[in-house]
Amino acid sequence: MGQVHQLLDTRGMNDSGDCNYDVNCPVGADFDAKKDLVKKAVALLNLGNGYLCSAVLMNNTQRDKTPYLLTGNHCLENSDPALWSVRFNWVSPAPDCGTEEESEDLQTNFTMSGAQLRANNSRSDFALVELYNTIPESWDVTFAGWDRTDDAPEFSVGIHHPNGDIMKICRDDDRPVVENALGTEVWLIKGVSAGGGNGWEIGTTESGSSGSPLFDPEGRVIGHLYAGMSFCNGTENNGEYDVYGRFGVSWEGNATAQSRLSDWLDPLGTGQTTSDSMSNILSVPDNQLSGELAIYPNPVASQ
Secondary structure (H helix, E strand, C coil): CCCECCCECCCCCCCCCCCCEECCCCCCCCCHHHHHHHHHHEEEEECCCCEEEEEEEECCCCCCCCCEEEECHHHHCCCCHHHCEEEECCCCCCCCECCCCCCCCCCCCEEEECEEEEEEECCCCEEEEEECCCCCCCCCCEEECEECCCCCCCCEEEEECHHHCCCEEEEECCCCEEEEECCEEEEEECECCEECCCCCCECCCCCCCCCCEEECCCCCEEEEEEEECCCEECCEECCCCEEEEEHHHHHHCCCCHHHCCHHHHCCCCCCCCEECCEECCCCCCHHHCCCCCCCECCCCEEC
């Protein structure tokens, strides 16, 4: 497969390709309501070294709002989490859905700085950090749910900040495939040169999408972007593949707290295999409410 997505530097608003869909674009009635909740868990991650990744705020079985942020292990390269800053809810108020038009900016968002590394592993390319500060009660953000069963979902959705741009979304209607990408345990979004697929049905990923979450149809995190070859050809994507480190593998790690997610996201040792998303404001599992409900550099981008 290709190589790890390059870290992005000196990029930002409207620097992603024209085939990208803003996160507020419709991606299907079977996911749009869930998307409106889980997009509030996704963040643009400034690594403090001139590079950018994407990340997601995670829920845990204690549901105590511990501010755990999940991203890619390769985002740690030459980077100190103590210098990181995260920006939530950077979403266009007038979404552009795969056209040459520019997205409108939104100045209102939530930003926080500084984190401590809790666990990481190159086996599935994950890094889990804990923000130094708790999430203020007034912030309209979400703690994302997860599924560690390692079962392939019917379809999958990625939410991310390609090239440091305002939040975007992509969707693949094929089941992802379990693969080993040069030693990294991944989900393969099948493309023309790997897996015999056609890539994303909607959108793409790019540099800067690294570390961003892959969601299943229930809006639960099942992976984190590692690498790929997808990008835009004008307003269409190139039909190529992406690979995401598998959450189920990250859960087990190498049987130490510093190499796996289980100790941090299941501090009570419940053994549960899934967790629902939780709104910071409502503090309820919104995904259960009736009717509610980014190998070639794909991952990192420069700022």
